[in-house]
Amino acid sequence: xxxxxxxxxxxxxxxxxxxxxxxxxxxxxxxxxxxxxxxxxxxxxxxxxxxxxxxxxxxxxxxxxxxxxxxxxxxxxxxxxxxxxxxxxxxxxxxxxxxxxxxxxxxxxxxxxxxxxxxxxxxxxxxxxxxxxxxxxxxxxxxxxxxxxxxxxxxxxxxxxxxxxxxxxxxxxxxxxxxxxxxxxxxxxxxxxxxxxxxxxxxxxxxxxxxxxxxxxxxxxxxxxxxxxxxxxxxxxxxxxxxxxxxxxxxxxxxxxxxxxxxxxxxxxxxxxxxxxxxxxxxxxxxxxxxxxxxxxxxxxxxxxxxxxxxxxxxxxxxxxxxxxxxxxxxxxxxxxxxxxxxxxxxxxxxxxxxxxxxxxxxxxxxxxxxxx
Amino acid sequence: xxxxxxxxxxxxxxxxxxxxxxxxxxxxxxxxxxxxxxxxxxxxxxxxxxxxxxxxxxxxxxxxxxxxxxxxxxxxxxxxxxxxxxxxxxxxxxxxxxxxxxxxxxxxxxxxxxxxxxxxxxxxxxxxxxxxxxxxxxxxxxxxxxxxxxxxxxxxxxxxxxxxxxxxxxxxxxxxxxxxxxxxxxxxxxxxxxxxxxxxxxxxxxxxxxxxxxxxxxxxxxxxxxxxxxxxxxxxxxxxxxxxxxxxxxxxxxxxxxxxxxxxxxxxxxxxxxxxxxx
Numbered sequence: 001x002x003x004x005x006x007x008x009x010x011x012x013x014x015x016x017x018x019x020x021x022x023x024x025x026x027x028x029x030x031x032x033x034x035x036x037x038x039x040x041x042x043x044x045x046x047x048x049x050x051x052x053x054x055x056x057x058x059x060x061x062x063x064x065x066x067x068x069x070x071x072x073x074x075x076x077x078x079x080x081x082x083x084x085x086x087x088x089x090x091x092x093x094x095x096x097x098x099x100x101x102x103x104x105x106x107x108x109x110x111x112x113x114x115x116x117x118x119x120x121x122x123x124x125x126x127x128x129x130x131x132x133x134x135x136x137x138x139x140x141x142x143x144x145x146x147x148x149x150x151x152x153x154x155x156x157x158x159x160x161x162x163x164x165x166x167x168x169x170x171x172x173x174x175x176x177x178x179x180x181x182x183x184x185x186x187x188x189x190x191x192x193x194x195x196x197x198x199x200x201x202x203x204x205x206x207x208x209x210x211x212x213x214x215x216x217x218x219x220x221x222x223x224x225x226x227x228x229x230x231x232x233x234x235x236x237x238x239x240x241x242x243x244x245x246x247x248x249x250x251x252x253x254x255x256x257x258x259x260x261x262x263x264x265x266x267x268x269x270x271x272x273x274x275x276x277x278x279x280x281x282x283x284x285x286x287x288x289x290x291x292x293x294x295x296x297x298x299x300x301x302x303x304x305x306x307x308x309x310x311x312x313x314x315x316x317x318x319x320x321x322x323x324x325x326x327x328x329x330x331x332x333x334x335x336x337x338x339x340x341x342x343x344x345x346x347x348x349x350x351x352x353x354x355x356x357x358x359x360x361x362x363x364x365x366x367x368x369x370x371x372x373x
Numbered sequence: 374x375x376x377x378x379x380x381x382x383x384x385x386x387x388x389x390x391x392x393x394x395x396x397x398x399x400x401x402x403x404x405x406x407x408x409x410x411x412x413x414x415x416x417x418x419x420x421x422x423x424x425x426x427x428x429x430x431x432x433x434x435x436x437x438x439x440x441x442x443x444x445x446x447x448x449x450x451x452x453x454x455x456x457x458x459x460x461x462x463x464x465x466x467x468x469x470x471x472x473x474x475x476x477x478x479x480x481x482x483x484x485x486x487x488x489x490x491x492x493x494x495x496x497x498x499x500x501x502x503x504x505x506x507x508x509x510x511x512x513x514x515x516x517x518x519x520x521x522x523x524x525x526x527x528x529x530x531x532x533x534x535x536x537x538x539x540x541x542x543x544x545x546x547x548x549x550x551x552x553x554x555x556x557x558x559x560x561x562x563x564x565x566x567x568x569x570x571x572x573x574x575x576x577x578x579x580x581x582x583x584x585x586x587x588x589x590x591x592x593x594x595x596x597x598x599x600x601x602x603x604x605x606x607x608x609x610x611x612x613x614x615x616x617x618x619x620x621x622x623x624x625x626x627x628x629x630x631x632x633x634x635x636x637x638x639x640x641x642x643x644x645x646x647x648x649x650x651x652x
Contacts, residue, residue: 091500094500095642097643116503116505124497124498124501126494129494130494133493135391139390143383147503149503
């Protein structure tokens with residue numbers, strides 16, 4: 001058994017042990033540096049460390065200079081459209097796949113060399129529930145319990161995991177008769193059965209109704225409160241919103257950017273944004289001459305005003321009213337993750353176009369599964 | 374990396390449990406065993422044994438003189454022509470049953486074992502689990518071997534009982550199984566199963582669908598059935614049958630174990646996942 005990095009034991013990591021690579025993925029953009037907040041962490045606080053990793057399937061690149069750093073006890077969300085490399089990234093983290101080049105450390109260890117020990121400390125829910133339909137729910141959990149070293153009498157952990165996800169009463173039934181939601185719950189129960197330190201969830205709410213999705217996300221939040229580290233893939237922006245401690249936006253196998261939502265928002269919208277509208281929008285032009293206003297822009301029938309401080313809003317409203325402007329809307333705007341995501345994508349498209357590089361079409365609807373070869 | 378036999382056993386038990394839950398598989402396979410081990414021999418032996426010594430039977434009886442000397446000596450001399458024919462049929466000519474049935478059943482199980490995990494998506498679960506690929510491979514191989522071999526042992530037991538009950542009273546008592554048959558079942562047949570399954574599991578790890586695996590498995594096992602048929606019949610009929618069986622078995626074991634070792638290396642986590650470059 002490898003020592004526990006979290007307890008402070010020294011990890012036998014060796015930067016020179018990187019896998020020599022042959023993948024030629026030069027056509028894709030290079031990775032952006034990780035935010036200082038994550039980079040500056042003590043390496044022992046990083047449960048997942050994927051640096052400059054590339055992986056191809058034949059001639060098809062799946063990962064290209066990918067970097068993901070997941071701190072202990074946090075939820076890191078990998079966000080991206082189908083085929084972005086999210087599933088492959090998870091497979092590389094557990095050592096299920098070996099990268100062509102780059103450095104992967106999970107709990108500080110190379111999963112390619114210490115795969116058994118790394119995988120024993122991981123709980124994975126894949127995009128498809130990956131359950132044995134002919135077996136009962138209990139047998140599915142029992143199988144996992146035995147493979148993960150809990151033995152053949154793991155009654156208590158099985159019952160606890162099943163109860164946690166609300167499927168205890170259905171354990172005697174064949175999984176083939178389960179609804180999609182029940183299968184997902186069973187897969188989640190299986191992933192936490194052995195109390196793993198790292199949970200890797202690949203589209204965990206895929207196929208679930210809104211209520212079940214909400215319950216699953218709540219459970220994920222609870223688990224991090226218990227000290228678990230979560231790396232979750234999703235293409236649903238609404239799902240990542242509010243859940244992610246850290247966001248990594250992936251596209252074409254590479255990370256476009258990563259950081260907390262606040263950090264990323266500040267990076268793209270350094271000033272405070274307020275939406276104004278009036279019966280006569282032309283009158284709002286005067287805002288550009290007012291104190292504290294950084295910029296004014298008319299976007300989609302609304303005037304976006306960037307302020308140095310939101311506390312100026314009451315003054316601005318008073319001055320506009322005094323000038324006879326009949327306001328119909330004053331809305332301090334907090335950019336959503338969706339705003340952020342598409343801002344990143346727009347910037348990326350601009351960069352690629354400026355560099356004369358290849359770029360891929362905009363994906364507005366992030367839905368469905370199965371991007372991985 | 375060391376092998377964890379506990380996890381290997383877990384994979385094996387779970388595969389067998391799934392098979393047990395699949396009545397659509399084991400009911401026809403049991404039927405196959407029943408037909409080959411019981412129905413066909415019982416009808417043949419009963420008819421020949423009770424038909425008496427008519428002309429046709431006498432002619433067949435005379436043809437027994439073409440058998441090797443060692444085989445002829447084992448046939449009861451005082452018996453009627455019908456009993457002699459029944460005896461020869463029971464002891465020598467039904468040998469292929471012991472080969473065809475287990476090979477058919479085990480390859481049917483084995484061909485879908487790895488590609489089936491991929492098709493169901495459960496390969497992802499195994500690939501992320503702490504189980505080593507060698508443990509998974511061996512667990513699946515044993516789980517494929519057991520149904521065929523158990524069918525053979527049970528079928529062989531029932532066949533022995535039936536032969537002794539039908540032919541025994543007229544042949545001077547219970548005579549089956551003969552020493553050569555014991556060797557065939559315990560020494561010659563298992564390595565042939567091992568050879569077949571090592572090849573079939575290797576195919577199952579590489580092909581893209583269960584249907585493709587079953588077709589390819591058929592191509593692999595057909596020549597093996599012919600070889601095993603010839604070898605087992607020869608082992609039973611030939612002079613010095615025991616020595617021949619021992620040698621044949623030893624050679625088959627050596628080939629089977631070599632294929633097993635190389636087969637274990639053929640399974641990777643990438644193949645469990647079915648990723649393009651490794652499938």
